Amino acid sequence: MTLCLDQLNRCTVAVDLGAARTRVYLKDTGLVVDEPSLAAVNTRTGSLIAVGEMAGGMAGRTPGHIRVVRPISGGTVVDIDMAQRMLRFLVDDKIRRAWRRKPMLRAAVCLPHDAEPIAQRAAVEVLGALGARKVEMVDTLIAAAVGCGLPVEQPEATMIVVCGAASTQVAVLSLGSIVAAEKVQVGGDAIDYAVVQHLRSEHELMLASKGLHPLHLALFDPMRIGTETEVRGRDVATGLSRTVLVNTAHVREAIHTPLTGVLDAIGRVLRECPPDLVADLADRGVMLAGGSAMLPGLDTMIEQATGMVVRVADNPDTCSVVGLGAMMEGRIRPMKLDPMVS
Numbered sequence: 633m634t635l636c637l638d639q640l641n642r643c644t645v646a647v648d649l650g651a652a653r654t655r656v657y658l659k660d661t662g663l664v665v666d667e668p669s670l671a672a673v674n675t676r677t678g679s680l681i682a683v684g685e686m687a688g689g690m691a692g693r694t695p696g697h698i699r700v701v702r703p704i705s706g707g708t709v710v711d712i713d714m715a716q717r718m719l720r721f722l723v724d725d726k727i728r729r730a731w732r733r734k735p736m737l738r739a740a741v742c743l744p745h746d747a748e749p750i751a752q753r754a755a756v757e758v759l760g761a762l763g764a765r766k767v768e769m770v771d772t773l774i775a776a777a778v779g780c781g782l783p784v785e786q787p788e789a790t791m792i793v794v795c796g797a798a799s800t801q802v803a804v805l806s807l808g809s810i811v812a813a814e815k816v817q818v819g820g821d822a823i824d825y826a827v828v829q830h831l832r833s834e835h836e837l838m839l840a841s842k843g844l845h846p847l848h849l850a851l852f853d854p855m856r857i858g859t860e861t862e863v864r865g866r867d868v869a870t871g872l873s874r875t876v877l878v879n880t881a882h883v884r885e886a887i888h889t890p891l892t893g894v895l896d897a898i899g900r901v902l903r904e905c906p907p908d909l910v911a912d913l914a915d916r917g918v919m920l921a922g923g924s925a926m927l928p929g930l931d932t933m934i935e936q937a938t939g940m941v942v943r944v945a946d947n948p949d950t951c952s953v954v955g956l957g958a959m960m961e962g963r964i965r966p967m968k969l970d971p972m973v974s
């Protein structure tokens with residue numbers, strides 16, 4: 633993956649194919665798609681029934697012959713055909729027709745830090761479904777850092793942690809490049825899974841997928857550690873609806889394992905960094921991005937573990953695609969690093 637701002641400048645559409653959400657940014661327009669990366673398929677006929685929010689609404693409520701699938705996993709397209717069909721339906725008809733008239737439509741896509749060539753190829757093929765003839769690939773970490781407004785092109789260290797649904801990526805950047813980076817397969821989904829498993833094993837309670845988000849606030853709020861909160865779900869044995877009192881401190885213990893994965897990745901990146909850059913970071917702190925950055929209390933937990941100030945980006949979930957958009961629109965000016973002539 634290379635980062636050439638001139639090439640990016642020629643792109644008109646930027647895409648972030650996330651495990652949880654797909655986002656499309658249109659040059660000079662802004663974010664036009666931000667929907668779940670989901671497709672509902674009729675397994676008898678193979679036809680697509682719904683995509684995005686509508687498919688999300690169907691999840692867990694479908695009859696046997698309809699399946700809601702995720703064509704993207706951990707930032708990697710696992711079902712190219714389904715991802716192409718999903719993306720085509722997510723992008724508005726009007727925009728697609730306008731693109732069809734462009735014989736040389738160029739697109740940009742952000743990919744996870746260590747994306748294998750096969751994953752890169754899959755993303756390029758998916759964007760081909762939109763009519764893109766050329767696709768520029770950008771590291772998600774750089775795109776997110778730009779989207780957060782970090783001065784990536786300056787000769788000073790900035791640290792970014794992108795905590796998505798399926799993975800967390802950590803990097804230290806300086807002079808527009810990655811100095812050290814790590815990716816772990818732990819994200820918001822693993823944290824949610826740990827909470828669901830805790831409720832299941834300790835309280836014999838099954839939680840509906842929609843029941844998780846209202847819970848986050850009560851469970852992770854640092855002001856409410858040790859307090860008890862009411863959780864409603866279905867009894868594992870009887871199947872009947874039941875309410876239990878859950879101790880928030882116990883839930884925090886349950887999410888300790890996925891969180892350790894994130895903290896270890898931060899530690900490894902810091903160890904790989906030259907001491908001068910680590911000193912910069914002590915002053916500047918860490919920028920937290922990705923949808924899971926919105927977990928209340930995640931920033932405080934990282935702050936306590938690392939001793940560094942943690943700031944959550946303004947719109948943490950969309951900053952990767954917005955960063956790609958900023959580079960496409962030429963809002964980022966690289967520092968001139970031409971050889972000096974005397």
Ligand SMILES: Nc1ncnc2c1ncn2[C@@H]1O[C@H](COP(=O)(O)OP(=O)(O)OP(=O)(O)O)[C@@H](O)[C@H]1O
Pocket residue numbers: 649650651652653654705706707708795796797798799800819820821824845848922923924925926927928949
């Ligand atoms: N308000 C919120 N509170 C807590 N968690 C949230 C909130 N909003 C989103 N999330 C979590 O953020 C995750 C989605 O983040 P994001 O949109 O960055 O993922 P993604 O880019 O699709 O995934 P990835 O980058 O791993 O491929 C989900 O796990 C979701 O549960």
Ligand SMILES: [Mg+2]
Pocket residue numbers: 648650651796797922952
């Ligand atoms: Mg993402």
